[in-house]
Amino acid sequence: DAGVIQSPRHEVTEMGQEVTLRCKPISGHDYLFWYRQTMMRGLELLIYFNNNVPIDDSGMPEDRFSAKMPNASFSTLKIQPSEPRDSAVYFCASSSTVNTEAFFGQGTRLTVV
């Protein structure tokens, strides 16, 4: 397996624009996690899914953030409208159960100017 695949690796956008981050989990994994990493706040869990269903979205910072998982092999994290304070590295991770190791993607470095 190629591991967790995220795209794009880098995204630069202007404030107010919509941004969509994509993730393909490892085949057979039924948990998917979205994390955000910043210098100030470290690694924060935004939302996670089990069998494509959102289980806990309490970490989603604002209504501007939304996440979907239309099928077992694809998830998106959308920010609309984007703001400079959304600049961070966003990681997607997947696992076969919630309490075993999570495999991380390479991350998407988002810069909002």
Added chain:
Amino acid sequence: AQSVTQLDSQVPVFEEAPVELRCNYSSSVSVYLFWYVQYPNQGLQLLLKYLSGSTLVKGINGFEAEFNKSQTSFHLRKPSVHISDTAEYFCAGGVSGGYNKLIFGAGTRLAVHP
């Protein structure tokens, strides 16, 4: 509430010296504990994990950690570090049963100097 605390934000050490990165967790139930490593501009990679059984866990790259239930700790150790061990290290924990999320510590930056 469940939490994971990494006691040191930065740990400088000389090459070939031993190192210990400290991690404490807060939970009243059975836990799962992990150490991850993050190299610059990379995702997180699993070093080792404790799920149950032996409290001394060996991982990749010569690292090991000991689960200590009485002290609620899961410190990471390596007897002799290399320059290539310079990275950010994250301790993470989860609570067994049901839908529970993995909580990460703030991270410890290990800087190995020649």
